[in-house]
Amino acid sequence: MKFVLAPDSFKESLTAAEAVAAMERGIRSVFPDAVCVAVPMADGGEGTADALVTALGGTLVAAEVPDALGRLVRARYGYVAAEELAIIEIAAAAGIHLVAAPDRDPRIASSFGVGRLITDALDRGARRFIVGLGGSVTNDGGAGMLRALGARLLDADGAELPDGGAALARLTRIDLAGFDPRLAGTAFRIASDVTNPLLGPDGASRVFGPQKGADAGAVAELDAALGVYAAVVREATGREVATVAGSGAAGGLGAAFLAFFESTMRRGVDVVMDATHLSESMAGADVVFTGEGGIDAQTLGGKTPFGVAELAARHGVPVIAFAGRVGEGAEALYRHGFAALVPIVPGVCTLEEALAAGAANLENAVATTCRLLAVSTHAGS
Secondary structure (H helix, E strand, O other): OOEOOOOOOOOOOEHHHHHHHHHHHHHHHHOOOOEEEOOOOOOOOOOHHHHHHHHHOOOOEEEEHHHOOEEEEEEEEEEHHHHOEEEEEEEEHHHHHOOOHHHOOOOOOOOOOHHHHHHHHHHHHHHHEEEOOOOOOOOOHHHHHHOOOOOOOEEEEEOOOOOOOHHHOOEEEOOOOOOOHHHHHOOOEOOOOOOOOOOOOOOOHHHHHHOOOOOHHHHHHHHHHHHHHHHHHHHHHHOOOOOOOOOOHHHHHHHHHHHOOOOEEEOOHHHHHHHOOOOHHHOOOEEEEEEEOOOOOOOOOEEHHHHHHHHHHHHHHEEEEEEEEEOOOHHHHHHEEEEEEOOOOOOOOOHHHHHHHHHHHHHHHHEEEEEEEEHHHHOOO
């Protein structure tokens, strides 16, 4: 039998690569001669660089860059030299996890470090990028990133603006004379499940600002400032970003990528599936195993297992998903190509115990599933 193993990470328990390894051990305990095709997955968020580096034979590299408050952090990203491809998660530099809750203030938080990561990758030879937008603590429309790449954001007196989303209220001109020329002809694939526009009731500030530390007053201030920014961006590039789907991703970083880069934005799991050539791996497969830490109604919103199931359905291959938790609304997935949803936790335990035993639990659940497949195969012969 041919198995395609395409799980996401099991958050706080297993990386996608570790999940693949556990799945393969479970399969081989029942089908020792099985063909197992390992394709660790992600959906553009945490773990995307790890998954793609494993799948594409790249390496993880690190650069010292400022976080959203200007403090130096060691940020990792993936690099595949043979493809001149860099895989960047913006959260590595501008992530909400890097800033303690009391210190979060999107009025001053900057995406400057993201630009430094891009520069480091360009210096390394990257000419193609996959960028995962998610988990940011910024709301500056990507202004900090642009500044790190050589753009100058100027007020009415010709002075450069300070960092942060609030300062954009004083923006009158963007000078691109010093913008890194290597960006011309460099292709960016932007992985994001966020379709929010930059402005308005569904925009970056109003929807995501509160979780980044903005109160009602700051939300209104930031939305107005991004309105000024959108107008100046249109003047500088000829591109409208205020209402474009996805422009509000990562505090408006989506807008900057769409306006100033040669970029395409797609659902995160689709970007990763394309990069890993998952479709080709499914040719001739008997079954696809996928999964992640939790599966529920939200999985239908474009999470990894759902994307994998959609692709497998086009190949006519059944999909079995494994999860630490199968939650409310998960039964809807059976109407979208899933043959089975398998919880891996064998009995009552604490969350800490479940996370610690993730690899063993997944291996055992896969082995049990394979025994059932063996019975089914024998009965059908």
